[in-house]
Amino acid sequence: MTLVNTNFEPRLAHRRRIGWFFAFACASMVVLAVFVLGVLLISVADQGWRWLSLDFLDNFPSRLNPEKAGVKSALFGTLWLIGLTAAVSVPIGMAAAIYLHEYAAKGKLTRFIELNIANLAGVPSIVYGILGLAVFIRLCGLGRSVLAGALTLSLLILPVIIIASREALAAVPDSIRLAAFGLGATRWQTVRSHVLPAAIPGMMTGVILALSRALGEAAPLIMIGALTFITFVPEGPLDTFTAMPIQIYNWIDEPDLIFQELAGAGILVLLGMLLPMNAVAVGIRAWHQRRKAWS
Amino acid sequence: MVIVPETISGRQEAQSPSRMTPPALRLRKPSQPAVTSDSVIRAEGVTIRYADFAAVRDVTIEIPDRQVTAIIGPSGCGKSTFLRAINRMNDFIPSMSISGLLTYRGQDIYGPKSDAVDLRRRIGMVFQKPNPFPKTIFKNVAWGASINGYRGDIHELVERALRRAAIWDEVKDKLNQSAFALSGGQQQRLCIARAIALEPDVLLMDEPCSALDPIATARIEDLIDQLKTHYTVVLVTHNMQQAARVSDLTAFMYMGELIEFDATDKIFTTPSEQRTQDYITGRFG
Secondary structure, X not given: OOOOOOOOOOOHHHHHHHHHHHHHHHHHHHHHHXXXXXXXXXXXXXXXXXXXXXXXXXXXXOOOOHHHOOOHHHHHHHHHHHHHHXXXXXXXXXXXXXXXXXXXXXXXXXXXXXXXXXXXXOOOHHHHHHHHHHHHHHHOOOOOEHHHHHXXXXXXXXXXXXXXXXXXXXXXXXXXHHHHHHOOOOHHHHHHHHHHHHHHHHHHHHHHHHHHHHHHOOHHHHHOOOOOOOOOOOOOOOOEOOOHHHHHHHHHHOOOHHHHHHHHHHHHHHHHHHHHHHHHHHHHHHHHHHHOOXX | OOOOOOOOOXXXXXXXXXHOOOOOXXXXXXOOOOOOOOEEEEEEEEEEEEOOEEEEEEEEEEEEOOOEEEEEOOOOOOHHHHHHHHOOHHHHOOOEEEEEEEEEOOXXXXXXXXXXXXXXXXXXXXXXXXXXXXXXXXXXXXXXXXXXXXXXXXXXXXXXXXXHOOOHHHHOOOOOOEHHHOOHHHHHHHHHHHHHOOOOOEEEEEOOOOOOOHHHHHHHHHHHHHHOOOOEEEEEOOOHHHHHHXXXXXXXXXXXXXXXXXXXXXXXXXXXXXXXXXXXOOXXX
């Protein structure tokens, strides 16, 4: 070394060791998380795989005849539930996010509202169940219907949709908005033609993740009384229903071992619904990142 | 009488006359200082504040028709703020307030009858950083016209705008490719084409070359020189050579005030203000 400066003591080896140690610690946590998840999946699959069949999807639950039990009512209940929840929460959530980010003046009131939406996202789901019970079932008289359940789940996931959509809108650079305004565009023309097309993929990702959270929720549905033994498929939004998480919960509650296995099979079906939804969300995000050409 | 701007093609205005703000009936002053033709933009004692900070102070200026007017001055002197006030792009900054009178062909830009959306079609803008839409080259140019209810042949309009922006030959075979496939200088000329596709009266340019290399800069400067046959150009730049090369008139701003406004030749050879002299000779700024 020709250049010697005694004011520095680099201790390169020491610094690199700390770096290696930290990388190792983080990698171990990844392994641990994947391991736990793997054990969980394998134990569930081990319990339930024997019962997985098309009959399992097409049969109604049965207490007397567990060998012929299935998840048809729960499966259709969940499909109804998630469809209605999406129909209610997606337009409201996206519109609220667009208003908050594109239209509302950035004042104290807007900040206060945004802070409270963030807080609502952290409220335990059972609290939404109590609210749904009080408002939709008792006050609006909707009964223990799919609609009441969907409205309750919509309340639960609205804050998540609004926050995710708002972030997607915030990721659109202002230079695009200014370019549009500079051409004599109104605010809606700007939002419609430039901001939304750029933000929709991010919004969709948030929406799908929020919906898959609603898919797995049991607590608020138990609260509004969906915890019932039902052997028919809902025909309309005002029919009573049951849902996959509820059916799984019911089976686990039974003392007989065979019901534990049925619960495992139910979990596999639920996972089978969740995974494609999440895969679509990840796919949209990847596609969006490839397409995002501005910086 | 104040002249109502004509569209370049001589075509009827796309918007219905009832939506246009009627030009004020007032006579132009018969003589104007150092200005050869009619003034398009007139500021009288304009002060612009961001909250409590006055970015532009008591500026009085008349910007003439079909000329290139450059506004020079050190960073933070208020030149961009003043430029953006002309087509109300500062409206998006909530803390902004403006006092004094700013008129466009006799109409009060901030008056109760003024419509910022309509104004921005007539007073186009080119930004510091090229900001094409993440769409095709064709759509970048056509969009502004289509949202403003353009009823003519859109393909013809796009070609004319791209030709005027001196970029047609480079993009004519790839109109359906993304605008992001172009180089920075091409993107900026596309943004100019996008602005002139609206057949504006005035073009505001906010340091349009600051993100470009010298070759791209030279092309934009050539273009600005051609543009003044059709448009009134107001150019903000902190590049003094650029102002000297392309502008007919130069305004020097310092600390929010307009120090001097005169023919470019005079500003760069025999300025009447000491501060102008100091700035153009590089003593500060």
